[in-house]
Amino acid sequence: MLASSRHLLLSGLAVFALLGAMQTDAQTRLKDLNAADRAALDNLSTQRRAEERKSDTQRRNARQIAQEIEALRQQIIDISKKQGTGETRSAIFRARLETLNQQEIDITRKLSIERAKQARLLSALQIYSRNPPPALFVTPRKANDAVLAAIIMRAITPELQKRTNGLVKQNNDLVNLRRQAAAQNDALFVSESDISDQRDEIERLISQKMGLEDQLLGQADQMDARATELKAKEARLRGDIPLKMLGIAPTDNTHLMQPVVGDITRAFAQADGTGPSNRGTTYAALPGAQVTSPAEGEVEFAGPLDSYGQVIILNIGNNYRVVITGIGRIYVDKGQTVGRQEPLGRMPNLSEKKTLLYMELRRGEDPVNPATQLQVSSR
Numbered sequence: 001m002l003a004s005s006r007h008l009l010l011s012g013l014a015v016f017a018l019l020g021a022m023q024t025d026a027q028t029r030l031k032d033l034n035a036a037d038r039a040a041l042d043n044l045s046t047q048r049r050a051e052e053r054k055s056d057t058q059r060r061n062a063r064q065i066a067q068e069i070e071a072l073r074q075q076i077i078d079i080s081k082k083q084g085t086g087e088t089r090s091a092i093f094r095a096r097l098e099t100l101n102q103q104e105i106d107i108t109r110k111l112s113i114e115r116a117k118q119a120r121l122l123s124a125l126q127i128y129s130r131n132p133p134p135a136l137f138v139t140p141r142k143a144n145d146a147v148l149a150a151i152i153m154r155a156i157t158p159e160l161q162k163r164t165n166g167l168v169k170q171n172n173d174l175v176n177l178r179r180q181a182a183a184q185n186d187a188l189f190v191s192e193s194d195i196s197d198q199r200d201e202i203e204r205l206i207s208q209k210m211g212l213e214d215q216l217l218g219q220a221d222q223m224d225a226r227a228t229e230l231k232a233k234e235a236r237l238r239g240d241i242p243l244k245m246l247g248i249a250p251t252d253n254t255h256l257m258q259p260v261v262g263d264i265t266r267a268f269a270q271a272d273g274t275g276p277s278n279r280g281t282t283y284a285a286l287p288g289a290q291v292t293s294p295a296e297g298e299v300e301f302a303g304p305l306d307s308y309g310q311v312i313i314l315n316i317g318n319n320y321r322v323v324i325t326g327i328g329r330i331y332v333d334k335g336q337t338v339g340r341q342e343p344l345g346r347m348p349n350l351s352e353k354k355t356l357l358y359m360e361l362r363r364g365e366d367p368v369n370p371a372t373q374l375q376v377s378s379r
Contacts, residue, residue: 033237041237048230055223059349062216062288065209066349072206079199104174210329217288217346224261256294256370257341259324260285260357268369279367280323280360288349291327291357293338294370302330312344319363326357 033041262285266278285291297316305311310330314322328348332338347355361370 037237041234044230044234044237048227048234051223051227051230055220055227058216058220058223059286059288062213062220063349063352065213065216066288069206069209069213070350072202072209076199076202076206079202104171107171107174213288213349214346217290217349220288221290255372256322256359256361257292258283259294259344259359260289260291260347262286262289262354262357265356268367268371280358281370283357283359284354285347285357287347287351287353287355288328289347289355291324291344291346292341293344294322294324294340294359296340297322297338299332299334299336299338302332302334302336310345314338320368321362323360323362324357326355328355 260283262283264281265284266282268278268281270278293314295314295316297314299312300315300321301311301313303310305325308325310325310327312324312327312330312332314324316322324344326347327345328350330345332344338344347357359370361368361372
């Protein structure tokens with residue numbers, strides 16, 4: 001135990017000594033730079049800062065566009081709600097129309113019966129009025145019957161007329177209601193057509209803005225890459241010797257690549273004090289940063305999943321699967337084959353702060369350290 005502690009102490013002292021020597025050497029090299037090298041170094045620094053400012057500007061513009069896209073999506077949701085309300089009203093009016101149609105059929109049938117009765121009665125009255133029996137040739141009994149019939153007809157006719165007028169009025173009212181309902185139904189149809197046109201226009205605007213957002217973020221990625229290259233040139237010109245950073249995956253095909261540019265905020269098996277240890281690796285990335293495939297594989301799942309948000313599951317062979325969550329927008333589809341470092345999507349782009357991406361490597365159902373050397377040749 002003592003020997004091990006002594007070994008760690010000596011190793012630490014050696015590292016500090018190496019860093020101190022490197023710093024002293026870098027300062028000496030910086031002092032030894034001639035005027036031309038100093039001018040070149042200043043020029044590189046100026047270019048790098050300019051690229052970083054341009055990248056920040058492009059990402060801010062992309063975030064503004066992303067907010068506009070979200071507002072447009074909310075408009076589509078509101079339009080869909082209005083359309084749903086309109087469809088409900090339309091269904092109510094259609095049901096009412098069917099009821100009115102049935103009522104009109106019943107009234108028409110009743111009117112037909114009443115009209116047939118009245119037609120027979122009126123025919124008899126017309127015959128009677130045109131050919132009244134001569135008074136001299138009519139027996140008292142027949143005359144009494146004729147008078148009685150006339151009295152009865154005179155009493156019945158107003159009632160029949162009243163009933164007929166009532167049926168006609170009811171039929172007219174139903175026809176008017178039917179016309180009103182049909183007019184409202186037509187208005188609903190026009191309204192729904194307008195809503196559909198509005199939704200199509202908003203979807204077209206969203207598509208255009210998403211293309212512009214991707215363009216701005218792509219330009220920001222290029223500027224970041226250019227700034228990183230200029231930073232490396234500055235380091236070389238100063239004489240700095242870059243150290244291999246921990247957490248950056250090797251570039252050989254037996255290890256997973258880091259899926260996004262950013263720092264590891266929580267490593268595999270690391271606990272944060274609030275729950276179980278991490279089953280994968282968590283990265284902090286810039287909003288809208290590009291997410292790339294850590295290995296070659298086939299997309300088994302791409303889309304929203306329960307409370308995890310947007311999720312991508314890659315089958316990279318030999319029962320290994322990579323699960324990536326925290327993506328804002330996904331570019332790939334299920335069944336698609338992707339290459340190593342091929343773009344999978346982008347991080348959310350609505351926040352000024354860094355966003356978190358989670359990557360988990362599984363073999364079967366068991367989590368595996370993403371830094372593990374993989375045997376994926378037998379796919």
